Amino acid sequence: MRLVILGGGESGIGTAILGKKKGYDVFVSDFGKIKENYKEVLIINEIAWEEEKHTEDLILNADLVMKSPGIPDKSPVVKRLKEKGVPVLSEIEFAAPFTNATIIGITGSNGKTTTTMLTHHLLKSAGLNVGLGGNIGKSFAWQVADNNYDSYVLELSSFQLDGIVNFKPHIAIITNISPDHLDRYEYKYENYIDSKFRITKNQTEEDYLIYDADDEAITEWFKTHTTKAKLIPFSLTKILSEGAYIKNNKMEISINQEEFTMDTEHIALEGKHNMKNAMAATSVAKLMQIRKSTIRESLSNFQGVEHRLEKVLKIQNVQYINDSKATNVNATFFALDSMNTPTVWIVGGVDKGNDYNELMSLVREKVKAIICLGVDNKKIIDAFGNVVDMMVEVDNMNDAVIMAQRLTEKGDTVLLSPACASFDLFENYEDRGNQFKQAVKNL
Structure with missing residues (x-):
């Protein structure tokens, strides 16, 4: 049985190891680059792989394909597999x-x-x-x-x-x-x-x-x-x-x-x-x-989860909170809802079709200033420009945190809760949260 794995990330490599153990003929193909530590695992386990391409001749002859969750169904190689009737499964x-x-x-x-x-x-x-x-x-x-x-x-x-x-x-x-x-x-x-x-x-x-x-x-x-x-x-x-x-x-x-x-x-x-x-x-x-x-x-x-309403530091009686994991409006709704003090809100990133109206009453009630941290902030500015007294655009985390400190007074909270994906300025939400924490520690 030939098992082809599309995507050489965590789920792909895990599937490759399990497939090999269960006697499959395994091949891993990644359209991007495979991380060095994963390559080492493939080499040690003598599993065939390729990166920065999908070679159709090596993929379309599969009996079974495991597709990483990040690859959409409409990608050309997945479409070809489905036309041929090859089962395409998730790692789970x-x-x-x-x-x-x-x-x-x-x-x-x-x-x-x-x-x-x-x-x-x-x-x-x-x-x-x-x-x-x-x-x-x-x-x-x-x-x-x-x-x-x-x-x-x-x-x-x-x-x-x-x-x-x-x-x-x-x-x-x-x-x-x-x-x-x-x-x-x-x-x-x-x-x-x-x-x-x-x-x-x-x-x-x-x-x-x-x-x-x-x-x-x-x-x-x-x-x-x-x-x-x-x-x-x-x-x-x-x-x-x-x-x-x-x-x-x-x-x-x-x-x-x-x-x-x-x-x-x-x-x-x-x-x-x-x-x-x-x-x-x-x-x-x-x-x-x-x-x-x-x-x-x-x-x-229970200690809670990193990057989810994570209390970072209190500086001059201002609490800094890292909620970088809030990548949609609903998550940010919960974050703003749990604020009990005047809040400087850092928001923005890659918008996945957000409707900011849901946040309007909370922003009116709790937010004193908004710092937009994204490549394109137009929707956020259009939504809240007339609602808060202060609106600032920045293009990196350091400036966002320094600006936030300037806009706060004792008893306030600075909340990073972006309501957006992070891929415009950061590798992922963890990178965004870690940069926030580092910038706060540098204040």
């Missing part, structure tokens, strides 16, 4: 049959990384032999090849879910859905929503779907679609007989006739959206039979 789909582990799959437009990390933290603290992967950390395929975990917590992007045929998690979570990556879905929101719900398409009556019952897109989907999975909703506004909710500053969870309660003030994560992430993760812990005392302890000592 390829790797899943090679493990008997219990899989917890987590998707959503926002909150999925925090929920994934928190779920993993809850299970690991309870002594479970559990792996963490998918969209974060070491690729799922690589771990299936090298480790023997009893369960996996996987963060799954819509791009990863698009390549699913038979994959099914035992427990699925949809944290929320808001418009994102619409450029990959023909600018049709419903296509993106359907993509997220692929996480539950193969689930049976034995499986569970945990979801945000306050989310409009999710609620609408359930009006015309069904899943066989047992439903476990969570909500900030409703009281649920089965599921998780907040009442009188207590998180209350009822699943399979078992109750769990905890005062929200003891939960380490702050902000309404994080209560949702905590409810989702705790629902998993309850399904996995984790002891209540362990859950309480883990929720109170």
Whole structure:
């Protein structure tokens, strides 16, 4: 069996290692450059590869193709493969049959990384032999090849879910859905929503779907679609007989006739959206039979996720917060919503079809100045130019942070929450967040 892998990044290399271990004839092809450390892995494992090109003769003879999530379906080589009837899968789909582990799959437009990390933290603290992967950390395929975990917590992007045929998690979570990556879905929101719900398409009556019952897109989907999975909703506004909710500053969870309660003030994560992430993760812990005392302890000592509402430093009584991971409007909505002091907001980057109107009331209420950090800031200036007293454009992170310091007074907050992708001025959101943290430390 010839396995061709398109893309020599983390998921590609992981799949190559697993494929080789399972006896496939493996070839890796990357249209860009392959990182040196990945090349070394390929060479050590005697796996054939090419970079900066896709040689059709070496690709179209595949029995099976694993496509990296970053490569769109409309790329010429993928189209040719599909015309020839060659199956094109995602890494998750390829790797899943090679493990008997219990899989917890987590998707959503926002909150999925925090929920994934928190779920993993809850299970690991309870002594479970559990792996963490998918969209974060070491690729799922690589771990299936090298480790023997009893369960996996996987963060799954819509791009990863698009390549699913038979994959099914035992427990699925949809944290929320808001418009994102619409450029990959023909600018049709419903296509993106359907993509997220692929996480539950193969689930049976034995499986569970945990979801945000306050989310409009999710609620609408359930009006015309069904899943066989047992439903476990969570909500900030409703009281649920089965599921998780907040009442009188207590998180209350009822699943399979078992109750769990905890005062929200003891939960380490702050902000309404994080209560949702905590409810989702705790629902998993309850399904996995984790002891209540362990859950309480883990929720109170969780450190949070880098680049997600990360407190960097307080300088002259001004708090600097790194929320570089906010690459869409909905994520920035949560960030602004959790600000309790006058805020200088650093925003901008590559816009994925953003509608800034959703932020208007929060900006009026909380933002005293806006610093635009992007190559093209026209939409942001048009949206908020008349709403805030001060609007500045900069083209690098150092200037953004220096300008922010000038615009603040004691008791203010400086928030980097871009609502956009980072590829115009930075390598990725991590690079953007790290540059912000460094610039703050240099003040």
